[in-house]
Amino acid sequence: MFVVAIYGWQEETPELVQELAGALGIMTFEARQRLIGGGPSVVASFADHQQARALAEKVSRGGIKALIADATAVRMRSGFLIVRRFRFEGRMLNIETHNGQQETFPYADMELLITGTSVVGFSETKTIVEKKFSLGKTLLTGGIPMTSKVERQEEVSSEESEQVLYLYANDRPTTIFSLNGMNYDGFGAEMKLSRKLNFSHLISQLRLHAFGAAFDDRLLNKINQVRLLGPAQGREASLDLAAEILARCLLTSRG
Structure with missing residues (x-):
């Protein structure tokens, strides 16, 4: 599944609303809803990449930036690094993934940190x-x-939620830290009494060491996730997809 997201506008002018409505074939009221908040915002999803590309080009001709994301690949976390352990060192962060892979990230290479809340629904049979x-x-x-x-x-x-941190560093794979999926013994004597406190400490330490990296926490709010994913909700929707789209928009804007 390929989703088309728009971003990069300064304000939702009547002209911009009309352009988007025409490109998407929707009412102006619907188009205005997609532009609220300044984006990014998913406006369509397709099984075929060519259809997604055609719509992205059509939207771009109207003066709105657009990108295409492979929602299936993101959902499968294809190529992502899922952190199991980490250790802060002089000028770099060392991580170990769940499959035992070792990676090193110089703080100077870190460009963006995004935090969000992952909500997972599940069902069980009770007597x-x-x-x-x-x-x-x-x-x-x-x-x-x-x-x-x-x-x-x-x-x-029922539902379970946890905080997740996404690290983007130059051309390295997206690196994911999840509150309940890590061992925090890399903190040594600084290790806290709970996972929640340790995760907060991890974020603060990364921001301290990678002071040149941008930080965005809008995805902690479920409403912002829904607004971003739009019509992708209930299909391939996930926090991973929202973070991937947001990161690509922010990194492009930084140049």
Whole structure:
């Protein structure tokens, strides 16, 4: 699945709204909603790359920047580095991935840090035990109301959330730190009492060492994720996709 995202406008002028509405074949009200907040904003998704490219070019001719992201590849985390352990050293960060790969990132090469909240929905089957009136038992006891236990299976839905940090460093693969997916022993004596405190410390230390890197935390808010992903919601949508689109827009703007 390929998504088309727009970005880079300064304000949603009537002319810009009309251009976008015409390119997408939608009402001006819908187009205005896509432009709220200054972007980036996903405006369409396609199974075919050529269709996505054609729309991106059409939108760009109207004066709005557009990019294409492969949502399937992002969802599969193709080429991403998933951090298991890390260690801060003099001028660089050493990491170990979940598959044992070792990588080194000089702080001077770090360009962008993005934090977000990942929400994962899941369902499980639970056994519910209820007491119900039993006519048979009641008759046997001479009319004294009796109950019997009845079991039934019920599908219960829940959500789990955790903070995630994305590191972008020159042409290196996207590197992902997740609050619950790491060992924090690399902090040594600075290790905190909880994962949440350790994760916050990780972010602060990265910002301290990589002071030249930009930092963006808008994806901590679920509303901002929904606004960014737009029509991609419920398909290939994920925090990873939102972060990838946001990073490409921010890094392009930095030049």
